[in-house]
Amino acid sequence: MPAPRPAYLEFFAGGGMARLGLGEGWDCVFANDRDAGKAAAYRANFRDADAHLRQADVWDLSPCDIPGRADLAWASSPCQDLSLAGKRAGLDGARSSAFWGFWRLMQALDAQGRAPPVIVIENVAGLATSNGGADLTGLCAALAEAGYAFGALEIDAALFLPQSRPRLFLVASRRENRALCAPAPVAPFHSPRIRAAYARLPDPLKSGWRWWSLPEPPRRNAALAQVLEPDAAVAWHHAATTERWLDLLAPLHRRRLAEATAGGERCVGTLFRRMRPSPGGGTVQRAELRLDGVAGCLRTPAGGSSRQVVLVCEGECARTRPLSPREAARLMGLPDAYALPARATAALQLCGDGVAVPVVAHLERHLLRALLAPGRLDAGARARPSGVVEADADAGGASAVGRHLVAEPALP
Numbered sequence: 001m002p003a004p005r006p007a008y009l010e011f012f013a014g015g016g017m018a019r020l021g022l023g024e025g026w027d028c029v030f031a032n033d034r035d036a037g038k039a040a041a042y043r044a045n046f047r048d049a050d051a052h053l054r055q056a057d058v059w060d061l062s063p064c065d066i067p068g069r070a071d072l073a074w075a076s077s078p079c080q081d082l083s084l085a086g087k088r089a090g091l092d093g094a095r096s097s098a099f100w101g102f103w104r105l106m107q108a109l110d111a112q113g114r115a116p117p118v119i120v121i122e123n124v125a126g127l128a129t130s131n132g133g134a135d136l137t138g139l140c141a142a143l144a145e146a147g148y149a150f151g152a153l154e155i156d157a158a159l160f161l162p163q164s165r166p167r168l169f170l171v172a173s174r175r176e177n178r179a180l181c182a183p184a185p186v187a188p189f190h191s192p193r194i195r196a197a198y199a200r201l202p203d204p205l206k207s208g209w210r211w212w213s214l215p216e217p218p219r220r221n222a223a224l225a226q227v228l229e230p231d232a233a234v235a236w237h238h239a240a241t242t243e244r245w246l247d248l249l250a251p252l253h254r255r256r257l258a259e260a261t262a263g264g265e266r267c268v269g270t271l272f273r274r275m276r277p278s279p280g281g282g283t284v285q286r287a288e289l290r291l292d293g294v295a296g297c298l299r300t301p302a303g304g305s306s307r308q309v310v311l312v313c314e315g316e317c318a319r320t321r322p323l324s325p326r327e328a329a330r331l332m333g334l335p336d337a338y339a340l341p342a343r344a345t346a347a348l349q350l351c352g353d354g355v356a357v358p359v360v361a362h363l364e365r366h367l368l369r370a371l372l373a374p375g376r377l378d379a380g381a382r383a384r385p386s387g388v389v390e391a392d393a394d395a396g397g398a399s400a401v402g403r404h405l406v407a408e409p410a411l412p
């Protein structure tokens, strides 16, 4: 008999990237997102979605909507009010306060003896500093009050994929496993931001903090050029549009480009628009260029950002074009079998909102699975929605990212 798989709840599920990262060793028993487009994408990719996906506002859910007692709750709550690029109203901001809708449900499940023993809260790295750090301290206080030990990690997707995407993962557990903790911060995941957040905690909260210890992944091989579509398969900008992009380059970035193209070999990078302080006061629009083989962080129009542009230079010839939805999906670690929404804006929104799949897989493999390993179960057994009782939570083999997608989608 194969060991039963640990069950989890996926809040703010979007396109299901946390699910893909957790892989086939886990059993998704409940997923929620309020957005119709995201829910449609989730359904298009997971054949069992009808059984557990609730398209609803998290505030409209009640504990009755959530089956059994899950082992893990994953919450990638909205980041707009926490993003360094935004106005940073914080966790009480109009959109990011949805987190408290999730937390209210965790408290209600706890009152019924059904709280998941492990919770992962994922958000932008700005959560470490929003409201002068008070937001993260408030989260730690809520977790401590509910009996969880907790610790944050800052993981940049660039360790796994050619996209710069630092994100904060606050991992909370009622299972104690000191073998998974370091006595002190460890690079690279306990970044200066995370250490400063810990230093700000009041002493009683510090005792609940854990320096979760994860190995650094093997060196990434893929560079930006390897996720791009063939040149002939994409539509390029007219020369005048490319000229306008190059005109927007700041002097430093213009110099970088000149140096990179001096030898005449092919050079690939990304461009994105930014408002920057102007020497004469006010702000001025600039194009910023990355030529280090890594794309800038994918964002969404709702996050105040424009679509990234690919720049390819060969000798004197420079060409530009928008990053395609499939390229954005690859930058998130989504397999090409993942069915993207047909509209480019919706597909880019889905990718820009997501959590990078290999980052979740790394956490799953080196921390989450071990936190739920046999011998460390609270009561030695957990009731399933079906009433089946399981005694062993070993997740088995490594995450099989993408293996449980519905079907081969049509190529874009």
Ligand SMILES: C[S@@+](CC[C@H](N)C(=O)[O-])C[C@H]1O[C@@H](n2cnc3c(N)ncnc32)[C@H](O)[C@@H]1O
Pocket (backbone or CB within 6 Å): 012, 013, 014, 015, 016, 017, 018, 032, 033, 034, 035, 038, 056, 057, 058, 059, 076, 077, 078, 079, 095, 098, 101, 350, 353, 354, 355
């Ligand atoms: C940061 S994204 C998470 C994306 C997801 N982790 C993924 O990888 O695709 C936040 C998600 O929360 C959803 N959302 C925002 N406010 C919500 C609310 N009040 N109730 C339910 N879902 C909400 C959004 O539609 C969005 O898909």
